Amino acid sequence: MIIDFHVHVSDREGCTEELLKAMDENGIDMAVIFDCGNNETAFNMQKAHPDRFIPFGYIRWGADDPSGIDELVDQGAKGLKVIRPTMNYNDPRLFPYYAKAEQHGLPTLMHTGIVARGKPDVPSYDDTSRMQAIWLDGPCRMFPRLNIIVAHMGNPAHEDAGMMARWHPNFYYDLSGSSLLHRSHQFFRELFWWDKETRFSRRNPWRPFEKMVFATDEPYEQMHEPMAEQRALLEALDQPQEIIDKVFGGTAAKLLKLEES
Numbered sequence: 001m002i003i004d005f006h007v008h009v010s011d012r013e014g015c016t017e018e019l020l021k022a023m024d025e026n027g028i029d030m031a032v033i034f035d036c037g038n039n040e041t042a043f044n045m046q047k048a049h050p051d052r053f054i055p056f057g058y059i060r061w062g063a064d065d066p067s068g069i070d071e072l073v074d075q076g077a078k079g080l081k082v083i084r085p086t087m088n089y090n091d092p093r094l095f096p097y098y099a100k101a102e103q104h105g106l107p108t109l110m111h112t113g114i115v116a117r118g119k120p121d122v123p124s125y126d127d128t129s130r131m132q133a134i135w136l137d138g139p140c141r142m143f144p145r146l147n148i149i150v151a152h153m154g155n156p157a158h159e160d161a162g163m164m165a166r167w168h169p170n171f172y173y174d175l176s177g178s179s180l181l182h183r184s185h186q187f188f189r190e191l192f193w194w195d196k197e198t199r200f201s202r203r204n205p206w207r208p209f210e211k212m213v214f215a216t217d218e219p220y221e222q223m224h225e226p227m228a229e230q231r232a233l234l235e236a237l238d239q240p241q242e243i244i245d246k247v248f249g250g251t252a253a254k255l256l257k258l259e260e261s
């Protein structure tokens with residue numbers, strides 16, 4: 001089963017049909033979906049197509065009350081999307097949000113690195129520096145039963161995120177976005193030097209790409225591009241089919257507690 005772990009949706013007319021068409025064309029069975037402006041969108045899409053969509057919920061960490069996470073669960077959220085917090089990801093004032101996510105067993109997809117600037121003329125309190133992957137080192141330790149999936153692998157701080165994938169059993173990543181376009185396969189070969197037996201393997205027995213989930217985060221008509229890039233990276237780095245299958249769905253199914261079919 002192929003699962004895309006990072007798909008934005010909206011309530012505009014035709015969104016569901018266009019996404020399903022793109023998924024069918026690319027052989028994608030299921031997608032993690034979220035609309036950070038209107039949670040209802042994803043919940044309604046899941047109700048109409050429960051076999052295709054997995055809805056994640058969004059509240060703004062640091063601004064909205066953490067109890068909003070309880071409400072999202074009641075409405076059907078299977079995970080959380082986090083972006084644009086009002087403070088650094090490791091600020092203890094955000095710990096109540098992590099605690100709620102952990103308590104509900106919600107896989108939490110967290111934006112890291114460079115954040116888009118959609119309306120350059122409008123003043124905004126957004127700040128890339130609050131969403132650095134390294135700020136998740138503390139939360140990974142503090143909330144050991146919470147699975148954090150780092151979107152964009154810290155772009156451009158891939159080194160930090162790569163090392164954290166090695167040390168934290170509950171740290172996962174996706175390589176959506178422009179990461180792969182400006183990093184060579186050789187870069188990942190060096191970053192993931194620990195993709196072999198080392199004297200630390202007994203303590204951290206997982207391999208680098210067992211922590212990666214396939215994700216597109218692109219307009220639907222371009223989904224095939226990140227899909228091809230991510231597959232090409234895995235093949236260039238000589239990953240066995242078993243690992244490729246994990247990246248394209250096995251690891252996501254485990255994180256989402258889906259029945260294997």
Ligand SMILES: [Zn+2]
Nearest residue numbers: 006008151217
């Ligand atoms: Zn995104």
